[in-house]
Amino acid sequence: MRRAIDLSARAQYTSPPNPDVGCVILDTDGNVAGEGWHEHPGGPHAEVVALRMAGARAHGGTALVTLEPCNHDGRTGPCTTALIQAGIARVVFAVADPNAVAAGGSQRLRDHGVDVEAGVLADEAATVNARWLTPFRTGRPFVVWKYAATLDGRSAAADGSSRWITGEAARADVHRLRAAVDTIVAGAGTVAADDPQLTARDAGATLPYDAQPLRLVVDSAGRTPAEAKVRDDTAPTWIATADEVGATPDGRVDLAKLMAALYDRGRRYVLVEGGPSLAGALWAAGLIDRVVAYIAPALLGAGANALAYAGITSIDQAIRLDTTDITTLGGDVRIVAMPRPYGTESSVKEK
Numbered sequence: 001m002r003r004a005i006d007l008s009a010r011a012q013y014t015s016p017p018n019p020d021v022g023c024v025i026l027d028t029d030g031n032v033a034g035e036g037w038h039e040h041p042g043g044p045h046a047e048v049v050a051l052r053m054a055g056a057r058a059h060g061g062t063a064l065v066t067l068e069p070c071n072h073d074g075r076t077g078p079c080t081t082a083l084i085q086a087g088i089a090r091v092v093f094a095v096a097d098p099n100a101v102a103a104g105g106s107q108r109l110r111d112h113g114v115d116v117e118a119g120v121l122a123d124e125a126a127t128v129n130a131r132w133l134t135p136f137r138t139g140r141p142f143v144v145w146k147y148a149a150t151l152d153g154r155s156a157a158a159d160g161s162s163r164w165i166t167g168e169a170a171r172a173d174v175h176r177l178r179a180a181v182d183t184i185v186a187g188a189g190t191v192a193a194d195d196p197q198l199t200a201r202d203a204g205a206t207l208p209y210d211a212q213p214l215r216l217v218v219d220s221a222g223r224t225p226a227e228a229k230v231r232d233d234t235a236p237t238w239i240a241t242a243d244e245v246g247a248t249p250d251g252r253v254d255l256a257k258l259m260a261a262l263y264d265r266g267r268r269y270v271l272v273e274g275g276p277s278l279a280g281a282l283w284a285a286g287l288i289d290r291v292v293a294y295i296a297p298a299l300l301g302a303g304a305n306a307l308a309y310a311g312i313t314s315i316d317q318a319i320r321l322d323t324t325d326i327t328t329l330g331g332d333v334r335i336v337a338m339p340r341p342y343g344t345e346s347s348v349k350e351k
Helices: 004-010 046-058 078-084 103-113 122-128 130-138 168-180 188-194 256-262 276-284
Strands: 022-026 032-037 062-067 090-094 114-116 142-150 185-188 214-218 239-240 269-275 290-296 321-329 332-339
Touching: 004 046, 004 062, 004 078, 022 130, 032 046, 032 332, 046 062, 046 290, 062 122, 062 142, 062 321, 078 103, 103 114, 103 239, 103 290, 114 321, 122 130, 122 321, 142 276, 168 214, 168 269, 168 290, 185 188, 185 239, 185 256, 185 290, 188 214, 214 256, 256 332
Parallel strands: 062 090, 090 114, 142 269, 142 290, 185 214, 185 269, 214 239
Antiparallel strands: 022 032, 022 062, 290 332, 321 332
16 A cells, blocks of 8 residues: 555656555456556556456456545546456455445445455555545645745745745746646735746646636735736636635735635636745744755855744744655755644654
């Protein structure tokens, strides 16, 4: 199962809006006969990829899969049918499918005489697939905060300049991440200061949704200039004001209501790109699910911090995170981490 979990992480930039799923097929002697992962919407599911590799060796064998096999006809047929037709005798899965449309796979397998076991390494599998699972569990999108900073935590120099903190490889990775989400968010201050386009462009980024992500500007007072790049016709844009979404007591956009509104619009995967004040407010509201930090081996000594006030006033209130991945991109380092429950010790998960 741990191998299946590792496989499930291989297409995180291309699998949305579908789940990240991995599968390993064992033959009757317990040897690996096939393995696979779901790569992109419309493509074969992990179970089908693994079964194709296993061939006749799958008959009487065991399938280990990170998500309960689906039981519906979508762009592809039900994985339950493929497993039954291949003669799989036992299915072990990590996480039950929360999607009412596709759920029920385990029962169908049992009805056809397949031995089924659920919940194996469920927490580990759920961490990798959190992007897809979180909206079902929370009624809001999965929210990623992305930032680039120097080793001393600066996102801009003292004169306000910030291009480019990181190198080409890191910037290309950002575009792949942008292409994977359905919404990119920035604050009105960042739009006014940097005039970003907030689109997925370079490095062969593919768009799983067949369209540019929605550009969302959190603009409490509606001050985004008419000539701002986010208002061009390269991607859809929503300028979210406090009057439209709902306001906090200090007159700012109510971020919890904003995320609920995004969910109601069918948005499930959100990338927050700026700035430090918006990121701090999202942290204070408990609305960040993952951090993707691009750290450059550079020092500025002064300038804007990557994160502004986040509701923390003492060290015992620090937001503790689990580091789930550390990757070198050119001369920079990408760190992926997820917040852990308050009061627990921080840790690093080996990859």
